[in-house]
Amino acid sequence: MATLRRVHSMTAFARVDEAASWGTLHVEIRSVNQRYLEPHFRLHESLRDLEPILREALRTRLAxxxxxxxxxxxxxxxxxxxxVNTARLAAISDALTTIQQHVPSAVPPTTLELLNQPGVMETQHLDQLAIKAAAKTLFEQALEELIDARAREGGKLAEMISTRLTAVSEQVATVKSLLPQLLERQRAQLLERLEMAKTELDPQRLEAELVLVAQKADVDEELDRLTAHVEEVSRQLTQAGPKGRRLDFLMQELNREANTLSSKSIVAESTRCAVELKVLIEQMREQIQNIE
Structure with missing residues (x-):
C-alpha cells in the first residue's frame, strides 16, 4: 500500500481556521484536475501582498x-x-477645573465635545505582521492537508487501476491461449470452404493462402506490446513524482494495441477479449485524468 501512496489525485479539499485576539482567519484550498498548474487566489484586502509567497509555495508542492x-x-x-483613554480624559477634566477656577463664567463642554477632543477616543490598531504570519502558517497547514487528501485519493485510484491492469493481463493471457486453436480453426474453415466449392488448389497455392491467413490473424506482437505497456503502467504507479501525463500516454498505446487486436480478430472469442480490453482501458483512462 505504501507504494500506491506515491500516486496523487488532483481532486481534494482542505480548510483550516484560527481564532486569536485580533480576529479569525479562514483558509480554504480546493483543487480539481487540470492539464497544468493553475492557481487562483481570493485574499482579504490586508493580505493581498502575500500572494507571491503563497503562489510560490503552491508551485513547489504541486505540479x-x-x-x-x-x-x-x-x-x-x-x-x-x-x-476611552481615561488618562487623557482625566487630564482634560483637570484642565477644565483649573479654567473654571480662573474663569467662572466659562461654559463647560458637553460630553460629545469631550469625546471629540484629540486622544480621548482610541481605536486599537491591528498587528498586521502577526496576522500575516498567522495567515502564512495557516496556509501551509491547509496545503499540507490538501496534499494528504490528494495522496489518499490517489491511493484509491492506484488500487482501481491495478485491479484493471490485472484484468487486462488476464484477457491477454486468454487470447494467447486461444491462438493455436484459433489458427487451426481458421485453417479448417478455409479447407471446408474449398471443399464445399469443389475447388482444388495447387498444394503450394493452398499453403500460401494458409500462411497469409495466419499472418493476418497473428497477434503475438500486439499481445507482447500490451504486456509491456501493462508492466510499465504498474512500474509508474510505484514511482515518486507526477505521472499523470505519462500514464495517459500509456493508455493511448494500450488502446492502439487493443484496436489492432480487434481488427485482426477472426473468431468471436478473440473479439470479445478485444472489446473487454477496450472497456478496461477506458475505465483506467477516465481515472487517470485525475492523477497528478
Missing part, C-alpha cells in the same frame, strides 16, 4: 491541477470598538 485558494479575515469586535 498539476486547478487550485482555488481563499483566505478570509474577520477582525474581532473588541478590536473594532473604540475605547
Amino acid at each position: 498539476r491541477g486547478k487550485v482555488e485558494c481563499s483566505i478570509r479575515f474577520e477582525s474581532s469586535e473588541a478590536v473594532q470598538a473604540p475605547t
Whole structure:
C-alpha cells in the first residue's frame, strides 16, 4: 500500500481556521484536475501582498491541477470598538477645573465635545505582521492537508487501476491461449470452404493462402506490446513524482494495441477479449485524468 501512496489525485479539499485576539482567519484550498498548474487566489484586502509567497509555495508542492485558494479575515469586535483613554480624559477634566477656577463664567463642554477632543477616543490598531504570519502558517497547514487528501485519493485510484491492469493481463493471457486453436480453426474453415466449392488448389497455392491467413490473424506482437505497456503502467504507479501525463500516454498505446487486436480478430472469442480490453482501458483512462 505504501507504494500506491506515491500516486496523487488532483481532486481534494482542505480548510483550516484560527481564532486569536485580533480576529479569525479562514483558509480554504480546493483543487480539481487540470492539464497544468493553475492557481487562483481570493485574499482579504490586508493580505493581498502575500500572494507571491503563497503562489510560490503552491508551485513547489504541486505540479498539476486547478487550485482555488481563499483566505478570509474577520477582525474581532473588541478590536473594532473604540475605547476611552481615561488618562487623557482625566487630564482634560483637570484642565477644565483649573479654567473654571480662573474663569467662572466659562461654559463647560458637553460630553460629545469631550469625546471629540484629540486622544480621548482610541481605536486599537491591528498587528498586521502577526496576522500575516498567522495567515502564512495557516496556509501551509491547509496545503499540507490538501496534499494528504490528494495522496489518499490517489491511493484509491492506484488500487482501481491495478485491479484493471490485472484484468487486462488476464484477457491477454486468454487470447494467447486461444491462438493455436484459433489458427487451426481458421485453417479448417478455409479447407471446408474449398471443399464445399469443389475447388482444388495447387498444394503450394493452398499453403500460401494458409500462411497469409495466419499472418493476418497473428497477434503475438500486439499481445507482447500490451504486456509491456501493462508492466510499465504498474512500474509508474510505484514511482515518486507526477505521472499523470505519462500514464495517459500509456493508455493511448494500450488502446492502439487493443484496436489492432480487434481488427485482426477472426473468431468471436478473440473479439470479445478485444472489446473487454477496450472497456478496461477506458475505465483506467477516465481515472487517470485525475492523477497528478
